Amino acid sequence: MAETPSAAMLGYTCAGCGNSNGPATPSLAGASKDYIIEVMDYYATGERVSTIMGRIAKGYTKDEVKA
Numbered sequence: 001m002a003e004t005p006s007a008a009m010l011g012y013t014c015a016g017c018g019n020s021n022g023p024a025t026p027s028l029a030g031a032s033k034d035y036i037i038e039v040m041d042y043y044a045t046g047e048r049v050s051t052i053m054g055r056i057a058k059g060y061t062k063d064e065v066k067a
Helices: 007-017 034-043 053-058 062-066
Strands: none
Touching: 034 053, 034 062
């Protein structure tokens, strides 16, 4: 059985969007945990349309997003 990645390791994908300088990439800095969890679910289900985030969000389990 594969070891579950740490929260820090899972967050590496998100680190580049911490403080975005443009409208194409939303800033994550200062967003609440609840907001991030909610939006990741929207991306994963396709409820929120995107070019990249839907593919990224589908790669995480709900527990990994919460971590």
